[in-house]
Amino acid sequence: MSVRLQTEPFDPGALLTAFCAGRTETGAVASFTGIARAGRGETVSLELEAYPGFTDAEIDRMGAAAAQRFTLQDWLVVHRTGKIAPGEPVVFVATASSHRREAFEACDHLMDYLKSRAPFWKKEHGPAGDRWIEPTDRDRTDAERWETS
């Protein structure tokens, strides 16, 4: 049950292997890796800003709520901050549960939260200059799926 913000790149395979290790009573682990996209060559790099002590506390609160809602045994969120080049992993989420449905749904739920509401500020550095990004309508509607169910 943990969240980690880091400026260093990470290896999603190594994170998943470590997360799965020693789980004789788990049954299901789902994971998601988000990778920085070039956007048809428009984005040279992505810059993510977090508020240390606030951003991680908010994600931790969301993770704890998801753990309760989806009966998780464990969860892990690793999120990059700082400058990220296209092709580099930005975010890794893993969820562990007794059954696959809960693991899949909790992972999907956590990603919708991370993409739409988590306290990050995102800037794209492109050939035409820099611009701050706000959540897309798609990010918002994806996150709203979880509000009534």
Next chain:
Amino acid sequence: MAQVLLFGRLADIAGWRARAFEATDLSQLRAALAGSDPLLGEALAGPGVQVAVDKAIVRGEATLSAASEVAFLPPMSGG
């Protein structure tokens, strides 16, 4: 002196990310910030800008101590 932190586009507008200001409450701090930089003052009052005092979101007024950390948070983009 309250420690003020700016994030996202607010830091770009101000040209700084962290600075100490003399203020005993949030209104006084907003006035001091707007007085030092009217463009920043306008941006801080803009839609969707939230305030956190000592890492907890505050709506409305709050008293500040010398040790307070006040963060102005523009709309969050998600990761």
